[in-house]
Every structure is written in structure tokens, then in C-alpha cells.
Amino acid sequence: MKKVVIVFGLISGVISSAMMFLTLPLINNGTINFDNGLVFGYTAIVLSFLLVFFGIRSYRENAGGTISFGRAFSVGILITLISCVFYVASWEIIYFSDMMPGHIDKWAAHEIAAMRTKGATDAAIAAKKVEMEKMKAMLNNPLINAAMTFIEPFPVGLLMTLVSAAILRKRTPTIAAGVAQAV
Numbered sequence: 001m002k003k004v005v006i007v008f009g010l011i012s013g014v015i016s017s018a019m020m021f022l023t024l025p026l027i028n029n030g031t032i033n034f035d036n037g038l039v040f041g042y043t044a045i046v047l048s049f050l051l052v053f054f055g056i057r058s059y060r061e062n063a064g065g066t067i068s069f070g071r072a073f074s075v076g077i078l079i080t081l082i083s084c085v086f087y088v089a090s091w092e093i094i095y096f097s098d099m100m101p102g103h104i105d106k107w108a109a110h111e112i113a114a115m116r117t118k119g120a121t122d123a124a125i126a127a128k129k130v131e132m133e134k135m136k137a138m139l140n141n142p143l144i145n146a147a148m149t150f151i152e153p154f155p156v157g158l159l160m161t162l163v164s165a166a167i168l169r170k171r172t173p174t175i176a177a178g179v180a181q182a183v
Contacts, residue, residue: 001059005075008055009082012048016083016153017090019044028100034110045153048083052076052157053164066172072165080157084150091149092142104139108132 023044027037059075060067067075094100111132115125139145 001071001075004055004059004062005078005082008051008058009079010086012051012055012079012083013086015051016045016048016087019048020087020090020094024094024100024103028103028106034107041152042156045087045156046160048087049080049153049157049160051083052079052160053168055079056164056168060168060170066170067168068171069165069169072169073161076161076164077158080154080161084153084157087153088146088149092146095139095145096142104132104136108136 020041023032023037023040026032027034027040032040053076056067056072056075056079060072063071095103108129112125112128115128120128139148
């Protein structure tokens, strides 16, 4: 199990990191707007977590063609955790190395502009500005930043793990089932 988890986890993590390093600069320079950036980001996360399905399937095929839901879940969640570590590490490098200067300020400005477009009151806009300043202060703490970043891909990986484990589980045929087929 260890080899499958490591190989597929590393591949998933590299895909996740590569997509982040490729798309975030495009979001920061305005080539991709923030709203579309969410679509690109979560699409990249889903693509990287396809390796959960393939990893579970590979493990099942190498284990004689059978796998329980529990074992499939174990394989999938470990692949997910490795991929999430890559995702978090990539974001931490990007955020704290200042590869994207002013990203949070641009995001805050985008949120405020969206509120103005929707006709928000001045009080609501002022509250949003305070909220964004608090968010910026929280993101400057590496531990909080890492925890918040981990929360982005993990639910997607967990869902992919649950679905993949359910689809790919395959039990060994019982003797009674073999007798029933023979008759």
C-alpha cells in the first residue's frame, strides 16, 4: 500500500502545485479575474484528486482484484493528505515569498467592488473592509494560513475518496455465490 500511496500522492501533489504556480500569477496580474480564478482553482484541485481514484484502482488490481471499502478509503485518504501537503506548501511559498505582491489587497478590492456593483450600503462595505483587514492579519500568521489553505482542497479530496472507495470496492466471491453460479 505504501508504494501506491506515495506514488499517486506525489503525482497528485505535483499536479496540484504546478496548477497553482501556473494559474495564481495569471489571477494576480488580472489575466484571469478572481471569480474565474475560483473555477480554475477548484478544477485543478479536482483534476489532481483524480489520482485518488486511479491510486485506489491500482492498489485493488495489485491486491488480486479485490478491495474493501475501508482499505480503499485508507488508500484514498492517504493520497489526499499527501496532495494537500503539496498544495499547502505551494501556497505558503507563493504567499510568504511575495511572488504575488499585493494579492490580498487586490482580492479585497475585488470583493468591495463586487459589493458596490450589487448596490451594497456604505455600512456593509465598511464592514467588509474591516473583515478583509482581519483576514489579511490572520493570513500573515503561517500556521493559520496553512490551516485555512488545507481546508480548501481537503473536502474535495475527501469526497473523491468516498466516491472512489464506494465505486471501486470489490469483495472476494463467497463459496455460496460460487455454488449458486455453478448450479
